[in-house]
Amino acid sequence: NDDIAVGLTGAFLCAKYYGYQIAKNPNGGSIVNISSDLGLIAPDQRLYAKDGIDNDKQNVKPITYSVVKTGLIGLTRYIATYWAEKNVRCNAVCPGGVESGQPDDFLREVSKRIPMGRMANSDEYQGVLLWMLSDASSYLNGSIIPVDGGRVAW
Template sequence: MENINKSTIPQLFSLVGKTAIVTGGTGLIGKKHCEALKAVGANVVVADIAQANPKAFAETLGENALGVNIDVTNETSLIDAKNEILARFGSIDILVNNAAINDMFENPELAASLSAFEKYPLESFRKSLEVNVLGVFLCSQVFGAVMAEQGSGSIINIASTYGIVGPDQSIYRNEAGEQLFFKSPSYPTTKGAIINFTRYLAAYWGNKGVRVNTLSPGGVENSQDEYFVKNYSAKTLLGRMATSSDYQGALIYLASDASAYMTGTNLVVDGGWTAI
């Protein structure tokens, strides 16, 4: 049996000297991704739309963090960001494709109607396809090409449990049995596409030393209505929704050499939601 040098284990998870880009980096989970990558030594690029002010959040991370304004659906925007990142750090080693649209309806009285499949707006479906699928494609193409040229890198595509299984619409019913909302069709469709795009890209760039994996998280508790938290939690084996920090370990694993022999895989971290 091969002897394991225990002193090298922490080094497997180290990202010192590596540059990591997180799209949607100012979101609830995006911020936690950035903080985790920074904690293990990475140069962190907080990439998000200008309105989200990624530069301000990057400043809170301290030294070796950079905020860049991007539009994941605009190739020119991404190329400009790529050039800025390379000028600052010299390499691109990790890409976390985290930016996505998850439908929210401002008027609660119309939410059930607008989110129902029969009346779901075509424009909403198109917009989700652009951000959630085209955005991942373009970011992977622009930033991933740098990794392929340098002969190493890790791309992590953030999907969802709803990319694996169909939505359980019953969890969106309140205590009175009223359907207040439906999980609309665009999010599961786009997240399912991302999982197979991961497989494509892993096969395409495997001989270039670029690993491509999916991280599929479950729902995060974030001040939702009590009935929803209760309904969701009851479907997980651990009996709770995720915290915003529950995905940090999995992200570091996929970004680092700890997962050096892992590519084309979907890592599911969902509290057991999809296990039964």
């Protein structure tokens, strides 16, 4: 499947080749995988169902999305232990959904499932990503960090 080839195999190959390069550096470095809150929780399929849609088409969040995002979490933990002795750290961020012009009814329903009551703005992930890539997080390894307004806390 293309989704798995790009989302999981692609991430593995990028981490593999980048990891080999930074493992040569005595200071090591950091790899950050981008997973999803839906790598930690199952999607609520009711959010994706639409009234009046052709019955031959099923409107759901595809299974490959959850498989890829959950797989990235496992890959992160594997890489974190594989290269730890070379000072190569690997962590994952699990962002929640970003508001980007979705229909109002979808935004309203998703927001009900988030303790902060809203989806993220596109610029709200920069800080955690910069921190995870910097030396300020030099002891962070194998961590999975949700940044989702508290969604996975419910």
